[in-house]
Amino acid sequence: MGEKLNLIVINDSALARGGATALAIESAIGAAQAGWNVTFFSRKNGTQDPRLKQNGVRLRGVDGQKVSIQFPAKAFVSGLWNKAAKRALTQLINEHDMTRTIIHVHNWAHFLSPSIFDPLKPFQAQTILSTHDFFLTCGNGGQFNYQSRLPCPHIGNSPQCLATRCDKRNSLQKVWRVSRHKARKRILPAPDFKGCLALVHNKQRPFFERAGFKAENIVEIRNPISPLTNERVSAEKNNSILFIGRLDVEKGADIAAKAAEMAGAKIVFAGEGPLKDKISRSYKQAEIMGFCDREKLAELIKEARLLIMPSWLETFGLAAVESLWSGVPVLMSQNALLSEDIVNRGAGVSIDPKNIEATSKTIRSLMGDNDRIKSLSKNAYFQSADIANTHKSWNSAHLRLYQKMLPETHSKVDKSICQTALLNVHYSANLGDGLLSDCLAYGLEQGADNIVSFPVDLAGRESITTLGGSRRGVALKTLAKLPQSLRRLAISPIQKYYLKKLWRPHYHKQFKNADCVVVGGGNLIVDHDLNFPVKINAALSVAKSYNLPIHIYGVGVGTKFSKKALSLFRSAFRDCDLKSVTVRDEASRLSWEKYFAPYCGISAEVVFDPGIIAKDCWATPIRPNGVPDHIDCAIGIMSPNELNYHNDGSKFIDLHKWYVELISSLQKKNMKIVIFSNGSPEDTKYIQSHLAPNLDQLDVFIPKTQSELSALLAHTDLTIAFRLHAIIPTTSYGNRVIALEWDKKIRSFMTRIGKSDQCINMRETSASTVAELSMKLLSKPKTPSTEHIIAKQEIDMLAARICKEFN
Template sequence: MTPARIVIINDSTNATGGATSLALKSAQLLSDAGHQVTFVTGDEGSRDNLPDTVDVAALGGKSLLDLPMRQRIPKGLYNLQASRFVSRVISELDSPDVVYHLHGWAQTLSPSILAPLRKVQDRLVIHAHDFFHACPNGTYFNFQTESVCHLKPLSSQCLRTNCDKRSASQKAFRTVRMLIKNQILDMGNTRALVAVIHPFMTDWMARAGIDDAQVRVVRNPVQPFRTDRVKAEANSDLFFIGRLEPEKGAELAAQAARSAGRRLRVIGEGSERKRLEAQYPECVWEGWRSHAEIAQLIVHARGLIMPSRLPEPFGLVSLEAIHSGVPLIAFADSFVAREAADLGCAFVASERRPEALAAAVRALDEDHVVERASKVAFTQARDLSNSPEQWRDQLLSLYGELLISSHAAYSRQPVPPKQELGWTD
């Protein structure tokens, strides 16, 4: 079945993160394919990244970090204004053939929007771009011990553990927020579909009680940096592409490159740049670059290091590089790296240490090894992601599944006796 309208809901219209970029991309792809699309956003509703054919409904709010301190906790836990706003949008647009797709909610909209969405959950897709629907800190990673977390979310041990990257109070805030979210919409007992971006996420979501029967795998769309193969075997430089924040592991990449005797070129910006630039002057600090600019730089890559300190469900840049013929170096708990290693185009470090990462880098010392990995990456790794068109069609398939199920459930509802409706003969 084809939806009469697709309502996409996201914190923001500013493409500063992966989830928002994908929400905006879906709006464009679906609208270009002739579907009626409304983009519901918590911010001012910029049209810079949306076509004119997409309707925009904007709350006009600010992200939590842009609010005065006294407003952050109440608005972050339950933004009443956002709930009323989404409720009003639903009341104006809803019909039996309208579907809803929730992307990001944690920065502006808050769990409060799940209250009105609960009423249309049989036509709702909840997109899990990360683990925030399962784990209070969103990562299944203990930032204090620098280790992957295997606790059951919201268990007594989880509640007692300070795992947050900022503070124990931040963990407490995120825990309360998750308890509120679960109270509003229990994802272990919902008719909504939960879209995960990688099949390995399914078990991690189940650990939080999310029903496997409602989970659907929709791999992210990837546009390779290049359409011709990067001849990695002829190159010597390693690349890191990403935000220069502690969790992305740029320092681990710099340490590993130094140990392995390879030059590292760093593409990205962030709070760590100034310190890392001073500490690792042998690296080339390229700053932020557009996709087209990276395409010109990546031709000099022997490998891409993705040393995230936390389990990486997808890693967009890794696949943009792999599909261009650039082998990947990453930790073994990276979902994409595990699959790419099985194919033969990734080299994994079993431990989250610079020495282990350096050993994986040294596996690229032989040109024939790199050439083989590069060719496998370029020709055999396409199934690790979707093309934009494949991704759009998979989203439409989810919407059709919801509509079929919703209409079937409606048709099975008993018709009340005439007298209860006030009918007369």
């Protein structure tokens, strides 16, 4: 197959009549233009997009018709298991050197069937599944009850699912869909899937995690959009409503027509479908244009005051973003994944497809309010850029993902990609550590098209584990009571064992294909019983053996070090190829200048902690399961044992009593409270065993992933917390925060963002006083964050420097 890397794109069709196939074609063309050998596998005997061949994409596949237009008996069999598709794909795979091949699956349920997953089983780790729909979680592909017209809460093929009449056609069709879903689950069990799910929106994440797909195998790559016009449409001067899409019940075409007529508004339909004749006959205000190419759509959008999308189900909604980016506001179904994003940016209005009368009133109001339409239009044009990818950023994101997923033996074949190792504690059970690592990775990859980042955990972990919570608690409590010299004696033999058996081998494995190492972020340059000094010294010595440049970014630097810790850190920084140093606060900068700059010759600059771009990294995350619809206050709990250990063993306060008093004071003020941990097993055990059982009417949420932690903090009005990486994401989302000071890093951050009055010294402040401050903050409006903009620019500068050195 030559020296190039290979990509096999799998999709039902090679001609776009919908958004998913258009994206499958684009992924193939984008990779081909980047120099990959690309093969597009689909149904052969249909019309094919000529651009594929024009860009050197090979076309392969199998003859046949879509399941929906085959004879019923044949459709029943081939839709469950398309033997011909399996044979053809197996042959195609056998023709490839699979050590240098990535497989990207788009749509498969309308022709190819679950049979295609059988030949993919040995190559799951290099397979990407794009989730344009929900066929991987739900037999009908919608995670939707078409009879009740409501989102479905059930897991596919669960007893509750089987007992529900949900199919859009009939019960026999439901039986067939259940059978097909069973076939897919048998050949591709979600918990065993080792590849990657590429979501079009993070609001899909709970459905896929609930179905058994592992959180660490899920990424979000939002769909690519091009505006239909380059200038903002003066929507306030126009008088018609535009509907773009299939004219069927699922898309709400009938709802749009009826609501517009009730409002006395003209509506233009750009699309084909089974409701075309009915709408034409029944609604005098409706004008049906049929299928329109982009040139025609551009003409129509220039005449539109609003775009309406009242779908019963909408995974993304390409037309909605095309409209926004052209400056036309959107009336978006509340069932659509993008609805909250659009409303939060003041670019449109959420509507309930079940309530046509309310939708017509909204239309009538907007048709008569030019000032509001102008405001919505400007927000749509200027404030919605982050809702979707551009075509360039979408292709770049996929190319980076392909590169990451190549088998290790060929992960350095593409010399244009800078493989950047992020050295930190990414897989710590304390999810805040992984959160800031994810944010740094996101920032670097957004800042440069040719950076691919991957985490290298200092402790040698390759996944998050919460095992050992009780044992760790006992250990921390015991160690906290020992003098430092005895603690070191107890820990030293364990460190030496792991250094030889786990840590050094892990660093070698991770660094051998890297081009660069970024140490950060997190509180890494500290001396907790030589933990980080030993690991960082070993990691940077391994990096040196591979001649890798080192950048230290956004770290915390301690103020107290033993002689041994100073020796380990200084030799590590002096002997490696250290290119730049940035720290997360002024105290850390002063400490670096005092202890390390004279030995390595590099001074430190201050940047924001990467976690402050959580808002960019996760946009507007869906509210996690188990979190109430409304939260006045989320209280981040830190175990007394954990706090006392990291407080150099000195007694803090009676923390349990203080927690109880705070929660009781807030409950007396009728506040809806959730207590949570950042994932630390010790914190979680303390909540579940000591705190929660002693308090009534209290919601507890223990996040399992970084995205769940971020989502909780995005959906609370106020966060009170010890952990810096509960405080920082809360700030990123513009929510109110009270920081509980136990370490200088907490006050440093709060001072930098101008909220030092919201940093509380618990030794001097009663729980009731904090409750009063909470009420005061909640009475004031939220302040949007601007720090994340600066932080993104700072990470962009690091990305530019890495790329310059790499090139």
